[in-house]
Amino acid sequence: MARTKRGGSFYDTPQIVERYLDHRHSGVPSPNHVMEEPAFLAELGEVAGLRVLDLGCGDAAIGQVLLDAGCRSYLGLDGSAAMVEAANAALGGTAGRVEMVDIEDFSAPPSSFDLVVSRLAFHYVEDIEPVLAAVHECLSPGGRIIFTVVHPILTSYDSGVREKRTSWVVDDYFLQGLREREWMGSAVTWFHRTVEDYVVTLTKAGFSLTSLRECAPCEERFAGDADELARRRRVPLFLLLAGTRA
Template sequence: MATGGRGGEFYEVDDVRRAYLRHRHDGLRSPNTVMEEPAFLDALGSVSGCRVLDLGCGDGSTANLILSGGATSYVGVDGSGGMVETARRTAGGDRVRFVHGDIEDVDVGAGEFDVVISRMAFHYIERLDVVVERVHRALSEGGRLVFSVVHPVITGHDTSGDGPRTSWMVDGYFDRGPRERSWFGSTVVWRHRTIEDYVRVVTRHGFRLDSLSECEPRAELLLGDADELARRRRVPLMLLVGATRS
């Protein structure tokens, strides 16, 4: 089933969401664990005493990470009702709140948050410039934005053919826009942008760029599994941007 609409819809199909979450939490086989999360934590730094907004929060696992880091509050927004239900079972307490809604519709008061994060969700967003402009307004002075996306080499590669990939062919790299992908037994639509686009969207909207990471796999996390390390070193899968409201 093609879910050409907003990104949350893709995760509404129970089997798709479950398959995604199995992969997401598949220990050292998960690129989120060995590539994205270490880069995300490095860029994020301390969230102690911060009010945190998470756009595309998923199943609530990031909420627990943020709360254990001493954040005073955490609001997670996700477009999939199934994800939000899961998140409410994963994380609770009076510092945390989950909202079922679309990232493109989030419009909170000026200066309500100190940190805005988004992990692997902005490549679903069509009007990213509008979202980043609103994030800028939502942040307190000196507030931070940290987000990760599917790497442009992956949103820009040709996915024809079945079975495990042995090579990647990037094509139409400078043609921005929607790209359909077969993923977890369904069809997803990702918005392809270049690395330069992701940098520009933050610098154009009043942020200073602090970090840009291509989430190189961490050998120390792979516990001597040389084959898995070699597999993960072939192509970048994620891109991460950290910026401060200036």
């Protein structure tokens, strides 16, 4: 197995960022497009006038959406040099900013932001308690956090199946911690937590839980592909949580 990468450094492995972005933006074949993104956008709500922070922003695709919707400012942070390069290219000519910062190292003064988002990044972080504490600290009163992660039934166990899946295995679900696997043609480390773990950690950080979604497939995004819709209805692939700063 190749040397394990985790966090932002994984996406600086040669060819990984290209493979990932090609897959993520591939339309119907991408679960991000048909499951995670519609759930995230439905939860997002009104963003006009908000100062937005995006932790683990990737190519900052959501940044353009937020800016078009009238957010006051957008700052994306990512630990991958390749992703930051892609994000800066995507946001060139806009008011959005992207900086290379690992999620674990994030901090900001109180009331710096009104909304913090993170899409499919926290499962790369070994300890999210201090991250969520830092997010709580930087939000204005009543500010919100919305984040998605790979669903815990998937992070719990790697079956080793690389082709198009028709079955899924859940094992060691209540055993938290590091999971190494092959993904996108390289070795990656994710950190497994249960749904309960995520909820408890969020509320412990001082947030009131306002939403929990398992990102059911959005039928309108399947372009009439009934077989793929049926396959995506079998198991949840993503978990979304939202909370408000008390």
